[in-house]
Amino acid sequence: MTQVAKIPVIDIASENEQDQVRIAKELVEAAIEHGFIYIKNTGKDIPIEAVEEAFDLSKKLFDSPLDEKQKCTIQQNNRGWSAMQYETLDPSNQRVGDYKEAFNFGEFQNSQAQQPLPASITPHESEISHFRDQCHNLCLKINTLLGIGLEVDPPSFFTTAHLRENGPSGTILRWLYYPPQSSTDASDAEKDVRAGAHSDYGSMTLLFRRPLLPSPSAGSAGKGGGDGLEILTKQNEWVPVPVSPPGTESDPSPPILLNIGDLLSYWTNGLLRSTVHRVVFPGTGGEARYSIAFFCHPVSSTPLLPVPSERVKSFVPITGGEKNPYAERKVLTADEHLQMRLRASYLTLYNDKDIPES
Ligand SMILES: O=C(O)CCC(=O)C(=O)O
Numbered sequence: 001m002t003q004v005a006k007i008p009v010i011d012i013a014s015e016n017e018q019d020q021v022r023i024a025k026e027l028v029e030a031a032i033e034h035g036f037i038y039i040k041n042t043g044k045d046i047p048i049e050a051v052e053e054a055f056d057l058s059k060k061l062f063d064s065p066l067d068e069k070q071k072c073t074i075q076q077n078n079r080g081w082s083a084m085q086y087e088t089l090d091p092s093n094q095r096v097g098d099y100k101e102a103f104n105f106g107e108f109q110n111s112q113a114q115q116p117l118p119a120s121i122t123p124h125e126s127e128i129s130h131f132r133d134q135c136h137n138l139c140l141k142i143n144t145l146l147g148i149g150l151e152v153d154p155p156s157f158f159t160t161a162h163l164r165e166n167g168p169s170g171t172i173l174r175w176l177y178y179p180p181q182s183s184t185d186a187s188d189a190e191k192d193v194r195a196g197a198h199s200d201y202g203s204m205t206l207l208f209r210r211p212l213l214p215s216p217s218a219g220s221a222g223k224g225g226g227d228g229l230e231i232l233t234k235q236n237e238w239v240p241v242p243v244s245p246p247g248t249e250s251d252p253s254p255p256i257l258l259n260i261g262d263l264l265s266y267w268t269n270g271l272l273r274s275t276v277h278r279v280v281f282p283g284t285g286g287e288a289r290y291s292i293a294f295f296c297h298p299v300s301s302t303p304l305l306p307v308p309s310e311r312v313k314s315f316v317p318i319t320g321g322e323k324n325p326y327a328e329r330k331v332l333t334a335d336e337h338l339q340m341r342l343r344a345s346y347l348t349l350y351n352d353k354d355i356p357e358s
Pocket residue numbers: 176195200207209229277278279291292293
């Protein structure tokens with residue numbers, strides 16, 4: 001039997017202050033141990049219908065004519081459409097780019113995108129903006145819980161760093177489309193991946209995946225839907241991360257998968273874990289796969305100075321095999337941290353002449 005990731009499921013809705021502290025501690029322990037946490041989705045933070053609507057719009061966008069998408073091609077501001085195999089998340093190990101298309105939404109102003117959008121989704125601009133806001137608000141809540149759980153002084157430290165009124169940030173809402181394997185030239189499912197091994201760049205990521213939909217072509221259980229995500233365990237083994245872990249099967253929607261990104265790991269001196277993950281093909285054939293990621297980043301000018309928490313200060317990073325390269329102390333701003341990572345995964349979008357002198 002295939003082993004699956006033992007990621008805790010946490011309901012972040014608290015009854016009172018004492019309950020909030022308990023949840024905050026649980027969240028911090030899970031972020032230290034696993035770096036991935038299932039957030040039970042009861043629809044309180046992000047309505048179930050809003051998630052469904054976002055998936056419907058995403059399908060509409062990726063079904064748009066190619067030239068409509070090309071007009072929105074991704075720019076160095078990290079906004080727009082990334083074509084099939086344009087991004088390579090694991091350049092040192094992949095022979096070809098990721099078998100996916102992606103569309104990145106940056107900040108909206110007064111519910112209006114500050115970037116070109118394909119005509120198919122323009123009428124839905126305000127719904128997309130609203131969904132992005134709901135994701136952002138959930139991240140603010142999680143930031144508050146992490147501040148409480150880590151006993152940061154003040155506990156609002158992370159939340160303040162992520163407030164939109166404090167300036168622009170690299171935060172991105174990203175829709176992802178992975179075509180069926182049969183329609184790609186991925187010849188070797190062992191070598192070719194839907195998304196190469198990587199850890200995320202920001203402070204945290206929310207990931208939405210589709211429940212397993214009954215479909216005549218979906219084949220046996222486990223195919224179709226949003227499966228295919230795997231994490232690399234501390235034992236250096238790839239294990240699947242099911243869409244609906246035990247205990248959540250009858251929830252109105254699968255849990256939202258939260259993971260800690262490199263920036264927050266760096267900021268906490270490696271205490272919070274940024275776990276490497278990838279998306280693999282389900283085998284031969286397989287269904288198209290859609291997912292939605294919300295990459296949350298602090299305000300760009302935030303200096304990533306040590307977090308004022310005794311727990312963070314007293315943490316001694318493990319050296320050797322498990323060392324997190326981003327736990328090395330160098331003061332960067334949130335934006336410098338992001339630019340460093342984007343350059344590595346878009347091989348053609350950024351070229352050497354654009355690399356600023358250091
Ligand atoms: O599509 C997924 O399930 C994960 C995507 C992902 O890891 C990413 O875009 O960073």
